[in-house]
Amino acid sequence: MTGAFPGDASIYAGEWDRFFAILIAISAIIVAAIFIVIVGFSIRYRRGSKAKRGMLPEVITNELELSWTAATAIAFIFMFWWVAMTQLKNIIPPEHPLEIHVLAKQWMWKVQQPNGVREIDELHAPVGRAVELIMTSQDVIHSLFLPALRLKKDVLPGRYTYLWFTANKPGIYHLFCSELCGTGHSRMTGRLVLMTPADYARWSAAQPGAEDLAAAGAKIFGSLGCSGCHAPSSSVHAPDLNGVFGHKVQLADGRTVTADEAYLRDSILLPQKDVVAGFEPIMPSFRGIVDDDDMVKLMAYLKSLPSKRDQP
């Protein structure tokens, strides 16, 4: 029964099932114990039964009460510690994952593979390799739910949320939206297709529209006039974007922020929010001009810019 029902496509799912089974066992024991005690007392001490009543045994005193209070508290805190240990292990993201962008929109999932392949309501991913989903939503809160991997994460508008997994069993599994997002909420489902790395490589190469994201990003960078200010040769005093991604940036109001996707996205859409130290806030906002697909391309381009400090 376990595992067959929602399917288990990753080592984590297997661990999860064992952990769930142990919790079920503990609960079943406690429920059974209480059930037996209740039924036992009800039958044994029903009115007029011959069971011994008389004096109440001394053992039933406050100590008994305090002891089972302490026992329950210690048991629950132990359960918390045990749960936290497994959870801490899994919130550390994998090294160099395969980054797949997921865009949730009212009642469909738009997935963009690293090589630019686009899919609707389908998520193809290789097995045996760390995969990371960088997710955002265009309208309301959705939630990507992969029951076979025992994973779920809400997809919030205006912000990136992340989900990472390392699958180990190819196959076709469910993909649900699990946060109420409107009329088509129950139709916003799809397929998680896990393939062996070879099949995945063959599949992604064969897809139409496979183009280098970074190259597409460079074209947009030029067409929107970003290069007009940010190119080293330009006369305008604007921050140099080479190798900016992943490094620390000193801001005008004294804060130091790490240039992650969220920072780059905010700098493009809300430039006044985090102005770089030593620069005037003259950058226009590109909100409404750069949509989420172009954002993914621009992001890929900015990540690909070589940093002077460490040559790739």
Added chain:
Amino acid sequence: MSETSPVLREPWPSVARQRMAVSFGMWVFIASEVLFFGGLFLAYAVYRLLDAEAFRIAARETDVFYGTTNTAILLTSSLTMAMAVHGAERGFRRMTIRCLEATIVLGLVFIVVKGLEYHDDLAKGLWPGPDFALHPAATQLFWAFYWIATGLHAVHLSIGIGIVSVITIRLARGTLPIQATAFEGVALYWHLVDTIWIILLPMLYLVGRA
């Protein structure tokens, strides 16, 4: 004059017990009001944490003059309400009536000054929405809180003025005895509304002045 309603109400064994219950009940209600406005203050604090710069830009648009005069008016009304309760405790009917009337007048003056300020704010186009005057989008969040917080406070103040007017009229007409337990409760409510404004002043008017 219709007969005076009894001081001692239905379930109470003694007036002293009833008086204590009215105060206690009002304090429990005040705890719920603190959490009602507390929810709004949490939202304000979170958004100020997320975008402090926009809050500074937006807060400079509020008019400190109006804010300060209004605070002074409300503090004075607290004084007159406190004196009304002192008078009621000692049975000085005329003094209590005059203090309650002063409280009502001060409350109305506050509302009028607030109205003038609202008129100026609307003229400056500070109602959050598509055609909002200030530039960074997050300033609309500050002004959304400005309108909601001062609006809610004005509603609470108007309810306060209404209740104080009722007990003043009934006291003047004699249908409410001077020893009634209502005064203490109404005074506590009035001081609550004043305390909320005291907290609102630094939140809305004194941000980003330096």
Added chain:
Amino acid sequence: MSDGALIYVRHQDKEENYLQAGHTLASWLTTTDHKRIAILYAFAITFFFFIGGLAVGLIRLELMSPGGDFLTDDAYNRLFTLHGIVMVWFFLVPSIPTTLGNFLLPMMIGAKDVAFPRLNLMSWYIFIIGACFAILSIFAGGVDTGWTFYTPFSTMFSKGDVIAAAAGVFIVGFSSIASGVNFITTVHMLRAPGMTWFRLPLFVWAMYATSIVMVLATPVLAMSLLLIIAERWLGMPIFNPANGGDPLLFQHLFWFYSHPAVYIMVLPAMGVVSEIFACFARRRVFGYAMMVYAMMAIAVIGFFVWGHHMFVAGQSQYANLVFSFLSFIVAVPSAIKVFNWTATLYRGQITFEAPMLYALGFLGLFTVGGLTGLFLASVPIDVHVTDTYFVVAHFHYIMVGGSVSAFFAGLHYWWPKITGRLYSEAWARFAAIVMFLGFNTTFMPQFIMGYGGMPRRYHVYPPEFQVWHVMSSVGALVLFVAYTLPLIYLTWSLFYGRKAGDNPWAATGLEWQTASPPPTHNFTELPQVTAPPYRYHPEHQAPDAERRQPETVQGGEP
């Protein structure tokens, strides 16, 4: 005190009881008698209980088939929202406190009425105004945001009448704040002479703890709904992500109320069940002081744990761990109470009338509900099962298995005191057993579906879940029958039921020391409390079979 059980027999002149104190509609609609207001509330919440029941009937019918062909998508969303809003705010939150609580609290502490009778009546009228807004929003097409009103869907994208629904719930919130203020002041200020804090029956403690949670949590709900109304009606972009608004902020404010709200729903049930176990096992409640501390601990710690609703919502991992730890801690007092109830049965003289059957049902179902709560408190488990039918089953086990069966237990236990009539015991026991069986058939399959990954609020679902949904729908039908049975035989008992004496169950509470139905001022003369509650047998002895009468009742001679 003579060693024999001394029952204070009072030759009381036939003072007219509260039902005879006025038969016109006006006498009911302008009453300030806490007993009559309790009955007004009883009518209102029964009406809403069956509206919520009809909604879930249609939902379960729809879920029989995976295709979702009985209802359109939008109709389904509006139905489960209706079910959620009506059941949470118009039935569960007010059910025990405003009916049994209103009726019994003053009597149990020996008072003539609640502290502020006019405020009590105003609370009922506020409830009715809020109810009108909710019904208006139903007729105006209903709301499709779910009872949680998550933004930015509720503020920017929902086409339903969100403002009317939010206004309705906003107003009903003030009704429960008013009741809370009233009960807290009553318990503090109107206890009879001799009724010290540790002589209070556990039902009164439950009402006191619930009122504290009502007074301190409901205002934050009022504020969160007010912000939604402000954004939707006045166009202020508070939760609009494009303007820097944070949708999670609404969830923080909403769940800060909504988790304590589930304790508002379950604490009164704990109070009712404690009374019933003591009376029908003829035993003093085991560990009275620990039960009191546990109830107050639940009320206070209930405010620390709301983040476990947002583990996957994008909350920081640090906050996930903190809320997970606090959620494990809040489970400890509930576990203590379950152990104490079970220990109360030890060496008792147990009889199995209908209230006792409902209470035993409560004990079993509440234990299952509570333990599955531990699953949901652990973050990795919650990540898979949140927003699935596992969560639906968990909170129905506590709300329906716990609160509703305790409400029925209390209804049957105090029915003779409220109406002066005895209901038919055979029918009541049958209904209790049918409810227990129907309940488990409905909600146990949902645990299995939840583990399988069946998402919540779906009416088009993968076919492999159909077998569980059909099982659940059949169970829902049985449950529906089990809930209409009491309506029939209790109404029947109003006219044809045998006359109930003052104390048909031979219980020790003060409310049983006066006539039933009680006189308008509850007691002919102010009772003098001489003993703590539940004195069914002498100290350190178990009750013996023949003597059903308690050793000392709470309100002995004046």
Added chain:
Amino acid sequence: MSARRNSEDHVSALRLWLKPSIIWLALLLLLGLTVGSAYVPLGAFNGVINYSIAAAKAALVLVFFMHLDRSRALLRLTAFTGLFWLSFMFSLAFGDYLTRSWNGSPTALHGAAEQSAYPQTRLPLDPRFGRRD
């Protein structure tokens, strides 16, 4: 009862007004102080001063005008509960907002940056702790 209008009555009325008037003047003084101090550029301290003066004014109103000084312990406890519950809400909600950035930026942990995404001054957690959320 109030027919007695003699001088002694006036004197006691004056004494009646004395203490509250002092409190009232103190409140106005604090009001002037807080508005004045708002214009003095003190950086982060401005907020601290504004809110502490506001708290002082609120305390004055609570203690003297709302008679907490001569109320029973029960009333003082009830007065304090509102704030006490508010502290639960603020501390745990900010527990979420302040720690969202601890998950640091995505690639900073990839060895691309020299030092870790968040300097050790923060909670001494394992620097690889929770990269993104």
